[in-house]
Amino acid sequence: MAELGVNIDHVATVRQARQTYEPDPVWAATLAELGGADSITIHLREDRRHIQDRDLRILKDTVTVKLNLEMACDESIVKLACEAIPEQVTLVPERREEVTTEGGLNVVGHPPAVKSAIESLQGEGIIVSLFLDPDEAQIRAAHELGAEGVEIHTGPYALAKAENQQKELKRLMSAGALTRQLGMTLHAGHGLTYRNVQPVARIEEMCELNIGHSIVARALMVGMQQAVREMKDLIV
């Protein structure tokens, strides 16, 4: 059964729109837990457009389920992660001008920044997952780099229509099978919604789904606890 990681970045985005104290992502994390979240995910971006350093520190103390920190392989962010020690880090690519993470990390050829980030984080006992496109060469490279997990990028699946979506689902399934075969845990995320999540949740040995936009959007209408509960009900 896949676990649900609730990404609360958008709550911080609303707070930062007014540079004020509300809504606090810490409140959202508590409500998400009460709704059944198995983990809380935050992305500490280099430009600090939503989650702030203080959020990471407080959430590390207050979240009682797993805290998953998404971050780029940037030296100063790796340092912060090694101080806060979340249970899991998901390494993602990052470009300042992007609206959200746009593609998987390129780990083929073992880029030194990725290798060094993995070594530093694992040295602190942090589980490292890599956000990758559903591509065989990337997944094999993740294994060679010693990553414990792979989060496969579901964005193209989420955007595809009709038979193309089936094609994208097959790519996710093959990538998932290879990830498991190499002994890494299988995660997935990006663009997942109440409508498209079920086929991904049913991929064999899917361990964790990270979902943000769709849950926070529904939470605006029905409240965070209910929005999380409804998503949990779909993935069990």
Ligand code: PXP
């Ligand atoms: N996984 C990763 C690596 C991401 O960067 C994001 C977006 O922050 C998500 C999952 C969640 O995507 P969405 O907000 O589309 O559910």
